[in-house]
Amino acid sequence: MSERPYDPERAIAPTGAGGAMDLAASEAETLEKTPGGPEGTGPAGKPRSLWSDAWRDLRRNPVFLISALVILFLVFISLWPSAIASGSPLKCDLSKAQEGSQPGAPFGYDGQGCNVYTRTVYGARTSVTVGVCATLGVAVLGSALGSLAGFFGGTSDSFLSRVTDIFFAIPVVLGGLVLLSVVTSNTVWPVIGFMVLLGWPQIARIARGSVITAKQNDYVQAARALGASNSRILVRHIAPNAVAPVIVVATIALGTFITLEATLSYLGVGLKPPNVSWGIDISAASPYIRNAPHALLWPSGALALTVLAFIMLGDAVRDALDPKLR
């Protein structure tokens, strides 16, 4: 009884590709619970985090590649519009109004005789600025408030939940018409400010939910049992495990902020000329839709493509980060 022909303690250290095996094995058995079937975690041996797994996934996903290319291109032209469009978007020549495609103006001219191609290229800057800044603001404010509420719970949580309910009840377009019509500054900042004001509760809810989920994991208890402080638990253990849904929702929200800017500008309360924005152009072109549809088509197309790219990116990121598919 006392002597065994092997050493059970040392024997467990896996040899070769042992690392992830029993995971693969156990998953086949629990198929009802984890759709997607058994999965190996690939060749073991090199260290791999969930983030690098996600990146490996993304790199092979054509949806991600296409949307990322579109977005990179957008960022590029909003930084250096003159690289692909010569002339100023504000230099218009009424004599060329509503003219079609021609050399120097591949998209033709709009009702005011402005070069549609140049204006569409320059309009990207506004959209990207509004989208990125509003998203950043919303993500920072929303996830900070949401995680605190989720982490500490109790009264602060009930209070935050009621506040988000109130904000959800405000109709976005109507709120924009009322609030922005009293603003005199003709820059992107009031528009961004308005979006952050109305947008943060959505992120706060997501962040709160995923913090509560992450908080219930045993590793949080383990850290607490070791004596870790609240800030350490939040930063080291909860945030990295709760951030994925926030990233996904924020990416998709970025697209909707760009549409919202166009909508508000179209309604005349967002940006106003002499700013250049797709919304302004769509608004200006709509009366001439019969005679010069191209002046409406190009900025609308650019808008649609941009929003689509961000939504597709969000989808791809969600698929890559979703642990259920892993």
Added chain:
Amino acid sequence: MAEPILEVSGLVKYYPLMRGILFKKQVGAVKAVDGVDFTLAKGETLGIVGESGCGKSTVAKLLCSLERPTAGSIRFKGEDITRLSGRALRAVRRNIQMVFQDPYTSLNPRMTVGDIIGEPYEIHPEAAPKGDRRRRVRELLDVVGLNPEYINRYPHQFSGGQRQRIGIARGLALRPEVIVADEPVSALDVSVQAQVINLLDRLQSEFDLSYVFIAHDLSIVRHISDRVGVMYLGRIVEIGRDAEIYDHPTHPYTQALLSAVPVPDPEAREHRERIILTGDVPSPTNIPSGCRFRTRCWKAQERCTREVPALAVPEEFRRTTGPAAHDSACHFAAEKQVVPPEAPGGHGNGPG
């Protein structure tokens, strides 16, 4: 008995049940732990068994200061740790560590194994000088039977049993004196369970540890424990040395629990008396008066609805010194052998 390292007395944990949205009102309480007393001697293993909802996991959390008790005290080497906070609490935590049930949720998936096992040193920088931590982590990996080269891997690259070893290494990092293990093997495959049990056994002598070992698997608890406490609905109903509990149970619940365990011996099928309890465990929000087991007990009488039986050596055994003379919270405690004596020979002469 050796000097006690942990003394638990009158431990109570109620979770209030709240109603209302903004203005909350207490409408009742879940009495998860409702008066638990025990001591743990140095170097000893105390097993706690019971069914789900009996409060054994809450006891584990209370011992590790993950929850604050509603009442009662937990003395570690004579000092009550339930009222500590801040620096004093952190110091105590170095000495009482926990091993969790689920090896899949107890390790942070975004951290490497080295970071997970090394985290205790970051929280308690005085435990190990900075330059020495990496070496210690490798040493710990080796101690729990894992290849130290795996220090940069992530938890999802390991199997359940290996993850449990990582969790044990993290628990050992601060050289605690007490380890509270909450169902440490119940999530593992049968063939891997024995490996982890052996590891815990070996570490106990190597590091001079005292264990509180919580589980529902009675045969594993018996194997590893010196003493065993049986919990039912928030209380210990019977406690004693392992042979006293398993071979001479005097509390009807213990007897029913032992007789219900399937025995891996088909020969025992016929000549084995099984006590099949009726009904389910009552809700911990609404605990029966008197003896809490009386609603399912075949011996229950009028007295059981009135008087709460104390956890003490029952009167009829008080003068004896036999194995039946151990603490049992029953008015009508009586010995009854329920585990059949080991089949002679069994199946094996050990592995080939």
Added chain:
Amino acid sequence: MLLEVRDLQVEFRTRDGVAKAVNGVSYGVDAGETLAVLGESGSGKSVTAQAVMGILDMPPGRITGGEILFRGKDVLKLKEEERRRIRGAGMAMIFQDALSALNPVLSVGDQLGEMFVVHRGMSKKAARAKAIELMERVRIPGAAQRVGDYPHQFSGGMRQRIMIAMALALEPALIIADEPTTALDVTVQAQVMDLLADLQREYHMGLILITHDLGVVADVADRIAVMYAGKIVESAPVRDIYKAPAHPYTRGLLDSIPRLDQKGQELYAIKGLPPNLMNIPPGCAFHPRCPMAQDVCRTDVPPLYEVSEDRGSACHFWRECLHG
């Protein structure tokens, strides 16, 4: 034979490769007989049962070979419509997790009654009466009062009884129970296993009990099939196997149960880990963990050797194992 599985093979195709979950499993059950399929996670015991029931997720799963004969007819060749008729009336399944297997928004009476409305064309009222009758049969106290309750209003043990009632509704000839008591407490476990055994006797059903618990097997099974890495490694009447296992894996499992005389000693532990199903070791799949392994085990796949008339072992050295 009521059910006969012959050389069944199932694989799962995933991003990272093909996982061979079941690699040539054969077993059979007679009416009134209880076959225990014992194995650890990843052994393929549940996947085999899902294939028999026809509830395997396909894709990613794929049955790549073999036959499943139910009353002599290969169900794999049947049309989906015909298979559906067999499910419920011919064979039924009991799952481990009753809470997720029952529909939370329908009362248990409606769920039990639905079987009679759909399969037997009964009126709602008659179906309700049948539901109460079934609940009484599985010994749910106060069945007539509780028939309108929802699954979450029942305790775990009671829910498992409702699952059993549902499986029994159409009086199937075969019941497959996949870890039916694993999620339950010991005292409730005993109640449920008792009930299942009684009902099986009463209806003379075939029962396939899928479990990892050697104790449960010893208590109720007639025959036992031990699975490892998608194969049956040992198949025998239950008494024989506990007396003298003829496969080192079975022996290892039995030896790793803590026994009284081992107190204070090291437990026997099977070394290593179950294999990766995408990369099953050549030869005998158990050889890297086997204390008896020889060179031949690394190269030659052991067939299921006949140990005795009703007993088989897939070990080249079954004789040595059997005689210790």
